[in-house]
Structures are given as C-alpha cells and as structure tokens.
Amino acid sequence: MTVLAFERFVVMPGTESELRELAQGTLEALRNAPGALWADLAGTDDGFMIVSEWRSAGDADAWDEGETARGFVQGLDPLLVGERTRRRFDAVHH
Secondary structure, three states, X not given: OEEEEEEEEOEOOOOXXXXXXXXXXXXXXXXXXXXXXXXXXEEOOOOEEEEEEEOOHHHHHHHHOOHHHHHHHHHHHHHEOOOOEEXXXXXXXX
C-alpha cells in the first residue's frame, strides 16, 4: 500500500510564474526524497495542485516536516488566496 498526497492552492492573479518557479525546485527535491515514488504540479480550473505518491505515510510525514517543505510553504504563503487544502489517501494496489 502506498500513500497519495494532494496539496491544492489558489494564488493571486499575476503570481502564477512565481509559483511555478517556487514549485520547480521543490518538486525536484520532493521527487528525490526518501520514499517518494513520483510528484507533479498540475493546474486546476482555479489554482494549482501538487500530487505525490509515497511508499508510506511515514515517508510523507518526514517530507512534510523537513526544511524543503517548510521553505515551500513559507514562499507560497504570500502568494495564496485563501488556505491550502491538503489530503492523503491510502492507495491499495491489486
């Protein structure tokens, strides 16, 4: 069983390129984090979403508590409209 993590957010109009630049370095580190299987940034109708898959919830927790993830949140906060939405799901593979 793996863990799928979704983080959705809306940024202020005109800051989309800033968000993409911030996310690029974060995604590179995220993809190379222990336990990360893959990660990507996707545009939604009204914002963006980072989607990632992890070998375990512990691996995802370790990423969330790490410096790179905290730095991303600090850089993201001034660009946000509203709050980030975060969800996790256990993915059962058959």
